[in-house]
Amino acid sequence: MWPTVLVGFFAAIYTAFLFGQCEGRDLWQTPLLPVHLIVQTLMCGAAVLPLLPSALGGSAQVVAVAKEALGFTLLFHLLIVAAEFLMPHATDNSAYAARLITHGPFKTWFWRGTIGLGGVLPLFLLWLAPFDFYNTALAGVLALAGLLIFEWCFVMAGQSVPNS
Numbered sequence: 001m002w003p004t005v006l007v008g009f010f011a012a013i014y015t016a017f018l019f020g021q022c023e024g025r026d027l028w029q030t031p032l033l034p035v036h037l038i039v040q041t042l043m044c045g046a047a048v049l050p051l052l053p054s055a056l057g058g059s060a061q062v063v064a065v066a067k068e069a070l071g072f073t074l075l076f077h078l079l080i081v082a083a084e085f086l087m088p089h090a091t092d093n094s095a096y097a098a099r100l101i102t103h104g105p106f107k108t109w110f111w112r113g114t115i116g117l118g119g120v121l122p123l124f125l126l127w128l129a130p131f132d133f134y135n136t137a138l139a140g141v142l143a144l145a146g147l148l149i150f151e152w153c154f155v156m157a158g159q160s161v162p163n164s
Helices: 002-020 033-051 060-086 092-102 107-127 133-160
Strands: none
Touching: 002 033, 033 060, 033 133, 060 092, 060 107, 060 133, 092 107, 092 133, 107 133
């Protein structure tokens, strides 16, 4: 298991490095990106754990740990997203790309998909609903869906800003 965890961290760091190489895409030049990708990696791992069958380690104790880990990493993810989109941006291009996500053509996907369906609803299921395997598994699936939507918005908005 530990080699897999290590490879996952290196993949996240490498992805941040690849985004950093795209000098013409200012939205992707944020210093929060490596930390955000590591938090997302941990969040994905915690989201998948409750979905494992008991033969692969999906016991009640593992689900309880995954529930707490998913809740905290999801909260960190949402805080980093808030920091990224609520704070002033270094360039006009990155501000424009962020505005495309929050107020432009990606706003419905971002607010309803990333924040609502993939952020607030899973936190509600994890922290306010009764502890249950199904609530935790559903929260994990919703968090993964919200992360997919966020990444789609992040990549598409970054590419929607003209380079010249």
